[in-house]
Each structure stands twice: as structure tokens, then as C-alpha cells.
Amino acid sequence: MQTSDSARESWPALMEQAQAGDQRAYTRLLKALVPVIRAQTRKQITDNALVEDVIQDVLLTVHRVRHTYDPAYPFLPWLMAIISARAIDALRRRGRHQQWEINDDAMPEVASPPDAPQQETQEELAGYLRQLPSRQRDIVEHVHLREMSLTEAAAHNNLSVAAVKSLLHRALTNLRRFGANHDRS
Amino acid sequence: MTDHDLLIEKLGREMQPVKPLRSTGRRVFTWLLLALPCGIAASFLVQRSFTDWAQPGALQAIFQLVLAFILGTLAIRSAFNISIAGRRSISWKALLPIGLLWLGMSISQIPGEVPIEHDNDSARCFTFLLVVSTPMMALMIASLRRTRALHPVRSLAMAGLGVSCMAVTLLAFCHPVHLHPLDFVMHLAAIVTIVALTVLVGKRWVTFDS
Numbered sequence: 001m002q003t004s005d006s007a008r009e010s011w012p013a014l015m016e017q018a019q020a021g022d023q024r025a026y027t028r029l030l031k032a033l034v035p036v037i038r039a040q041t042r043k044q045i046t047d048n049a050l051v052e053d054v055i056q057d058v059l060l061t062v063h064r065v066r067h068t069y070d071p072a073y074p075f076l077p078w079l080m081a082i083i084s085a086r087a088i089d090a091l092r093r094r095g096r097h098q099q100w101e102i103n104d105d106a107m108p109e110v111a112s113p114p115d116a117p118q119q120e121t122q123e124e125l126a127g128y129l130r131q132l133p134s135r136q137r138d139i140v141e142h143v144h145l146r147e148m149s150l151t152e153a154a155a156h157n158n159l160s161v162a163a164v165k166s167l168l169h170r171a172l173t174n175l176r177r178f179g180a181n182h183d184r185s
Numbered sequence: 186m187t188d189h190d191l192l193i194e195k196l197g198r199e200m201q202p203v204k205p206l207r208s209t210g211r212r213v214f215t216w217l218l219l220a221l222p223c224g225i226a227a228s229f230l231v232q233r234s235f236t237d238w239a240q241p242g243a244l245q246a247i248f249q250l251v252l253a254f255i256l257g258t259l260a261i262r263s264a265f266n267i268s269i270a271g272r273r274s275i276s277w278k279a280l281l282p283i284g285l286l287w288l289g290m291s292i293s294q295i296p297g298e299v300p301i302e303h304d305n306d307s308a309r310c311f312t313f314l315l316v317v318s319t320p321m322m323a324l325m326i327a328s329l330r331r332t333r334a335l336h337p338v339r340s341l342a343m344a345g346l347g348v349s350c351m352a353v354t355l356l357a358f359c360h361p362v363h364l365h366p367l368d369f370v371m372h373l374a375a376i377v378t379i380v381a382l383t384v385l386v387g388k389r390w391v392t393f394d395s
Contacts, residue, residue: 021202030193056192061393063196067203068269068332077271085270085335151394158188158195161394 007032011075019066030059037083044087050094056155057086093149128175136171139164206332209265209272216261216328220348223320224355231313233359240362245290250357252287256280257350261325264344268334268391277343291372294364307371310356314375318352322379326387334391338384341391345383349376 011029018026034055041054061082069078129137135157142153143164150168154161206212236246259275266274325344334340353372360368 018200019203019205021200023197023200026200027193027197030196031190034189034193052188055189059189059192059196063200064393065270065333068206070205070208073271079270081270081335149394155192158191160199 008076012069012071015066015069015075016071019069030062033059033062033079036079040080040083041087044084045091047094050090053152053155054083054087054090057090057151058083060151060155060161061086128179132171132174136167136174139167140171140175143168206269209262209269212265212328213258213262216324217258217351220321220324220351221355223324224317224351227320228313228317228355228359231309231316233309233313235359236357236362238362242294242362245294246357246362249287249290249294250354252283252290253350253353253357256283256287257347257354259283260343260347260350264325264329264340264347265332267336267343268329268332268340270335274343280346291364291369294362295366295369296363307365307367310360310368311371311375311378313356313359314349314352314372315378317355318348318379321348321351322383322386325383326390329387329391333393335393337388337392341384341387342380344387345380346376348383349379352379 011032014025014029014032018029037055037058038051041051041058045051045054062079065082069075129140132140138157139153142148142156143150148156150161150164153159154164157164159167207215236243238247259280263274263280266272322345325348326341329340329344353376356372
């Protein structure tokens, strides 16, 4: 979808209204930005799934730093800088993640522990996770097992970063309690 | 409805009015207004005697003090600008000539042939710079946290340079006009330490995910 120049010209005014608390102007602006963010991100990233993640990251970042936009300055450079920074962050994170995967693959077979205890540990972990409320379990899986950032987990679960932190804290407290009870029994 | 639409609807519902950021110039001015008195107050924790401005070479020391203040102000301004998306900031290359000039003047303040008496004051210079910069560093990190930083390390490094320059400015009011070589080394060591501390301490507070 090509965004017309006249629509783009309305973005600074929409953001100004959003800063003043106009929710309709804000959602209108964010919806108008999605195709632009997607097009810009695709210039840096080819993986479609990662592009969609970056779009969510950018929307969350725009939300978080909307007070830093000054209507006296043009809107697009502000947005483009955020898109570029978040896309680079996503690529860095993916690079780290892939490196871990490669290192895991490259490990010699003799170095891997025997299957039975590993399976036992996995079952034990799964048992603890099953005891958690579903929202807490999802957050632990996303942040600790899938190595998502807090922002990614927030976007994925449609929550704020603060809510993710809180859920994670509660989940870890519960897991510690389960572990302590298990050790005593 | 796509994931993005759901997120947008949620952000729209959560959205509260926000106070737009003041201009960078005003932010720098406010920071100076708060940070310098805090730095001066902290300086009373470290015992030092005031500079004797009647000594020969005092004029050069005043010029050096002004250079440090200008460099500090520009670095703080640059740190604020780097932290905001899409803003142009002064490159470190533009600050380099002022830094080099300050460095050259510092070296020229070291008496070459005549060894000057030294009361082992260098460690106290280092302590002074660190003590004075601590509240200024905290204020700087708090200011950057308000906007978060697109490039945290660059912003914080520039902020650390600004804070260290302000600490050097304050040191000029309670330091002999002539410089002992060891003093000079300790001043540089303190500047590097302040920049490193600002980056290390501030990073977790100013990133977007914090």
C-alpha cells in the first residue's frame, strides 16, 4: 500500500494530537505507519517473520518515546531513526541466537550428557511449568526458553513491558517455591 | 484483525497525554543549573585549597577552564541530541579540536626544566574529580532515562565526557595553576574512569528495554 504525500503531511499534526491525549488520532497514526515501517524494514531484513517482529518493536518504541517527537521537526526522520535502530537490534539478537544454535550443533556427541537424565530434567522442568498459571508460563517460555527480549515478549503477548516484568517476577517466585517444596519432599 | 491492529488498539487504550520534551538548549541549561550546584556541594567532601589567581600563568588557566566548560556543554548537548531519534548531533570530530587545545594547554602548564615541589596531591585530584562528578553523572543518567536512548553507549559516552569536563572545570577553582606531570596523568585517568562509569552504570537505565 503506497502512502500518499498528503497523508504523510498529516502525521506531525496527528502525533501532536496524540501527545495531547487524542486516542483516535493516535490509533489512526499508528495504523498509517505500519505499511511504512514494513517497507522500510524490508530494506534491511528479508525474513518476513522477523520483519513483523520489528514492526511490533517499532510500534512499542514509538509509543514509549512519543513525547520525544517535536512537531517543529519533520516526522519521517524521527520515525526512520527508530525503525533503523530497532531493525539493527533485531538483527543483532538473531545473530546471537543463530550463533548459539551453531555452537550447539557443533558440540561433539561425546560431550552431550546421557539421554535419560536429560529427559528426566526436561520432564521435571515441564512439570514445574505446568503448575504455573498460563500467562506466567507463557512469559517464562518466551523470555527464558525462547530467549525473547522483554519487548518482544510484551509484543507477542500483547502486554506492556512492565506487565511482562511483573509476570516474570511472579513466575520465578512460584518456581522457586515449587523447587523448595520438591527438595523438602 | 491482525496482531498489529490488536497491539495498536491496546496502545491506543493505554495511551495517556504526554508532556512534549523541551528544546535541547533548555534541557542543557536546566541540567547545568542543577548539576553544577550539586557538583560544588559534593566538592566540599574533598578538602582542597582555592586557586591562587595571582600566580603567573593564571590567565592561561582561566582560558583552559573556559575551554573545559565549553567542551562539557557541547558534549552534554550532543548526548541529549544523540538520545533522540532523528536529531542531528555534533560529531566527536567537531569536539576534537577543543579537546586537543585543552590537552595542549595542559601539557604547556607542566614546567619542563625546573622540577616543581609536589605534595603528592595527584590522588586527591583523582578523588575530587570522581566525587564531584558522581551527582552530575546521576543527574545526567536520570535526564537521559526520560527519553531513553536510541544509541545508549554513544549517548552515555558523550554524557560521560560532558560530566568529566564539568568536573575538570570545577577542579580549576581549587588546583595550582601549574601542573605536575603526575597530576596531569591522574586528571586523564579520572576522565577515562568517569566516561567508563557513566556508560557502565547508565546502560541499564537508558536502553529502550529497561
